[in-house]
Amino acid sequence: MMAKLFRAVIMGPPGSGKGTISERIAQSFGLKHLSSGDFLRENIAANTEAGVLAKTYIERGLMVPDHVMTRLLLPRLEEMTRHSWLMDGFPCTLTQAKALNSTCDLDLVISLNIPYETLKDRLSDRWIHPASGRVYNMGFNPPRVQGRDDLSGEPLIQHDNDQPEALVARLRHYKDVAKPVIDLYKSKGILHTFSGTETDKIWPYINSLLSTKIPSRPETDTQHIPLP
Ligand SMILES: Nc1nc2c(ncn2[C@H]2C[C@H](O)[C@@H](COP(=O)(O)OP(=O)(O)OP(=O)(O)O)O2)c(=O)[nH]1
Ligand SMILES: Nc1ncnc2c1ncn2[C@@H]1O[C@H](COP(=O)(O)OP(=O)(O)O)[C@@H](O)[C@H]1O
Structure with missing residues (x-):
């Protein structure tokens, strides 16, 4: 018999570690890690209608409108009937949360609460490989060769969005929209x-919470990421 599917969301301000923790959860518990940012980048790369529209917002450092996000993401989630998943970066707003609610029942929501000074330090030190979305931090997880992506060797870049002036506005905006969610x-x-x-200090608490909620092998899909 198929184990019960598990659906979770991870929320937190930019730089709070959603991506980093999601990868650990995916590896440890076999959930599929879905990221709103990755979906958007895939759509931009594929020049879909939604991708072309989303790009005009992302380039200006703005959030993509709710109706574009829901049109893009909900059909993808509806397709994932056989998988347990963890969604990172969606929902961000109450409208998105209500739309998600009408599509599926969530089992768990993780919210990361990280001090502003910490976010500022992390993001001003964040480097990205634009083609893949791989993220590095010069202190926490530096690339093997400075300024170069580990897999492709291509140059890494920094987002203007991650600089302190832009960050204050992004964090204020996050607080306003995330509170009702x-x-x-x-x-x-x-x-x-x-x-x-x-x-690294938060992870053991998340790990032990999930261990009480997720059976050791949530999927019958044998092609899935093996448990450690
Ligand atoms: N120094 C330090 N850096 C960390 C720690 N955890 C994650 N980082 C780094 C990795 C990244 O360069 C940066 C942000 O982490 P993530 O990309 O995982 O965060 P998140 O997905 O929430 O950011 P986003 O919404 O994509 O802006 O901080 C930590 O505990 N200490
Ligand atoms: N749920 C969402 N609602 C609206 N816009 C979103 C959402 N998720 C991602 N985006 C847009 O995509 C961009 C990239 O997302 P992401 O990779 O999560 O990185 P970051 O939040 O650090 O910019 C965001 O800056 C935002 O413009």
């Missing part, structure tokens, strides 16, 4: 908040 999930009793300044 967090309240919604709190009222549903599925919200778990983790606070701290280091991913």
Whole structure:
């Protein structure tokens, strides 16, 4: 018999470690890691209608409108009927959360609560390989060769968006739009908040929470990432 599917969302301000923690969860528990940013980049690369539209917002450092996000993501989630997944970066707004709600029942929401100073330090030190979206941090997970992507050897870049002036505005915006989403999930009793300044210290708490919620092998799909 197929184990019960598990659906989770991870929320947090830019730089809070959603991507880093999602990768660890995917590896440890076999959930598929879905990222709104990756979906958008794939659509931009493929020149889809939604991708072309999304690009005009992302280039200006703006959030993509709700109707574009939901049109893009909900059909993808609906296709994933056989998989357990963890969604990173969506929903960001109450409208997105309500749309997601009408598509599926979430089992768990992880919210990361990281001090502003920590976010600022991390993001000003963040380097990205634009073609793949691979993320490095010069202190935490530096590339093997300075300024170069580990796999392709191509140059890494920094986002203007990650610089302190832009970051203050992004964080303020995140707080405003995320609050009603967090309240919604709190009222549903599925919200778990983790606070701290280091991913390595937060991770064991998330790991032990998930160990109580997810059976050791959530998928019958044998092609899936093996458990460690
Ligand atoms: N120094 C330090 N850096 C960390 C730690 N955890 C993650 N990082 C680094 C990796 C990245 O360069 C940067 C942001 O991490 P992520 O890309 O995982 O964050 P997130 O997905 O929330 O950011 P995003 O929404 O894509 O802006 O911080 C940590 O505990 N200490
Ligand atoms: N749920 C979302 N709603 C609206 N826009 C989004 C959403 N997720 C991602 N985006 C857009 O895509 C961009 C890239 O997303 P992401 O890779 O998560 O990185 P970051 O948040 O660090 O910019 C965001 O800056 C934003 O413009």
